[in-house]
Amino acid sequence: VVKLSTTKLEALATVLFLGGTALTVASLFPPLPPRPVDPLPHVEPVASLATQPSALPSHVGPSFEDDRSLPARAIPVVDYTFNVSVDTDLHTVAGSGTILWRNRSTRSIDQLYLHLYANAFQSERTTFLSDRRPGGRGVGPIRDYGDIEVESFSIRQQGGDNLWPSARPASSTNPDDQTDMRLPLPEPIEPGAQVFIDIKWRTKLPAIVERSGYHGSFHMVAQWFPKLARLEPDGTFAHFTFDRLAEFYADFGSYDVTISVPANFVVGATGPRLTDEVHDGRRVVRHVQSDIHDFAFCAYDGFEELRRDVDGVDVRVLYPNGHEANAREQLETAAFGLRYYGRRYGVYPYPTLTLVNPPPGAEEAGGMEYPTLITTGGRWWKHGNDGSSRALTLHELGHQYFYGLVATNERRWPFLDEGITTFAEVDALDEGWGDAGGAYLPRWGLRASTVLRHTGVSGGQDDVIAKSATEFVSGYTYGRLVYSRAALVLETLDRVYDGGLRRALGRYARRYRFAHPTPEHLMGVVRDTIGEDAERALRTCVFDRGWIDVAVNDLSCSGGTCTLLVTRRGNVELPIEVAWMHPDGTDTITIWDGKAQQTALTLEATAPVVGAILDPRHKVMLDEDFANNAIRRGDRPSAWRTRGVMSFVAALGLSAVSP
């Protein structure tokens, strides 16, 4: 028998306890389920899946609309064929090529509008950089300006002369802003006619600011080329200066872009890569994609790559060294998202999806959507229990179905993109990961919709949701209302009408694919799908600062009749479930139409009633206050669980300061 000294025994005990502690701590972070949990049941029967990939797993859930109604192609308005060369030392992009533009309107066009978005970073006098509204992206100082200079712009059908010298800023309010340029034409372009435009330009990328620019050798090349403004059917151009809170709006068409970068750089770009050649120390790649309305690419000599085929879509993740776990999670999340959103909003029609994880220092380039390319982000350890990377991936991927395919005017109606996409993201997280959507520990998780309610209700009714991004007084208000509150409104309608909003959005996304709808189109679909009450509630919420707080005022019982005095505060009317609680824990559910501001509800009770709850299943997520929804007869229960746990936490802290 070996006799150990006290010190050696203590050393052994130390090792054992530390090992045990490590193992115990590890059990606090269980791995995510290998695949998302089964979705909650829905009342809507599964529609035809004729055009869905056959490999869709059953756990993704039902489709709410027939994909056979999907248009196969967008009506092309503008086609870009560019050759561009990236100087990664000077951070410039030299481009030339041809634009084929068609006048799809009913009027002849005598001037064109071009967006030169990169000029937003030209000087402190631009509308973008002189914007002093607090909050939102791009508020930090810019370390290196950027701009775009058009060297020539000629129309073959109009003599081929360089027309650019006659181009002028279109903004009447800020002559120093050259993001929106008006170009008079020598001859009008008649309805139905098309022109070929030869163009040559040079873009100097800024240091990373608002999604675009360079950081070290990483180059995120977005909003980088002269882009024709969208021509509305009535012959007017949707042209605008680049606003810091606003995003974009453009016509559909095809992009054929050949990109030259140093040979050691990896390129990620919109659409499939048709060629990839290296000669004379340069890598030349060609990407071609139709039915899209923008094109972005990135180039970096530090990218690593993950790749996977998801039901015919080539999903590629580009990420910096050390971020593999994060990238792998994003890849799995994107795979789920493609299937889930495909069921909800129509099949993803493109052959590729590229996820770009910007390197540290270039985080501002992350969290943005372009057709078939999204930028994500997150530190290398942000995966697993922390759901932020999954949420970001699902959000940006969700944009493909609304910003990308439905293609609303993001500047004029930002909630149609960000609000609906945030709802889609939270819905996907709730359905796919259940209570673990936000974060999770053993047997406890933070649900994504919980986070949504917190931010959406906290946003209050500061302003109208449905208005132009330029009209918001701050990025904070914009974020709270356009993202969170709009999504919370949709979440509420979906719960109150038992999945109705998802059915409506499924129809909306399919019916208006490639169609640039407006809020009225959404209202119409909601009315058709759910009903006029739902449409009225949605309209009130987004156009009229809608809010609601249902509250219980009193509960009394006399004989066999119980009376519940209830109040609905706010201007939104929604049907409310009422649960009458019985002593044995069962309940009787009735429905209050929620139209009266205050009313007395009665129940001819067959069993004693000991309490009542308005909206017991938390369907009205927009409710300002859940605490006043319930009443019980008799004493309040003591919060002994809370006392026990909290006193333990406090005593643990005291053990540190009071040894």
Place this chain on the structure above:
Amino acid sequence: MNSVARIRWLPTLPYVLAGYALRLLVGMIATHPFVALVKRTLGGWPSGDRMVFESGGLMLAEVVRLHGPALSGQFEQSALILLTMLPVGMVASALLLSALASDTPRCIHSVTVTAVARFVPVAWITLVQVVGAVGGIFVAFVVREGVTSALQAFFSPRTSDLLSVVVLLLGGMLAFTVVVVTDTARATAVHVGLDTAQSVVRGISTFASSPWPLCMAFASRASAALFVAVVAVTVSLWTGVGSPSRALAVVGLQQGALITMACLRASWLARAMELSTRVPTSGADSCRSARNGEQSDPNRDRDS
């Protein structure tokens, strides 16, 4: 090595439990506003405060959202209460050390007299401990930021982050050393009757003369306490508080963990006291000890 008496902590269990009870009481007082707020917020719901712990976090988030400013104030108030416990904790610590050093720990009067007599050095050394340990960790975090930035010029972000953890470990080791030395100094201050400076010197010399036994004595108990706390938290999470029986089990487990940790603490102090007596006393220490006369021969055999 000197022939040293074994100092047993078990006879001081009443003091250990009194310290635990004091911490529990203060903890309940500090968190009472939050508990009352939860009770009033969710009192109308049949599930009551159980909803706070439900997975999904809906009602927990609701309580936080509805009472954010109030909770912020309550949090600050609770933090202040915990801070004010520092001097109270010094008294409790002095009483425990006095009991450990006493031949008659059940004699509350003599234990209290000694504790009062040695309170000043105990208090000063406690402050040195807090400042030293917290400062060490704080400096480590500050230095780590710079080290991480410097490393990123050569390594990937992940490698830089992982390498810079070494700085935190160094800070942790510094804090560890400070706690070991100052705990030993406090034990010496009561046991031998030295003043603050002499106690610290004795703590340092004890550490210098027998670092391995001293560190292992502390590390074994500290790691055991850490293990117990982590197990209590983990099992609580796995078990949940959904049913009354589970909730009661969780509360019982948590309180058991707190008592165990208090016992481990007493065990460590007894061991530190024991080890400090192995260090040959200097002439100055002996004189001082004789002059104070609070304690008899520190090398007495209390096990006999």
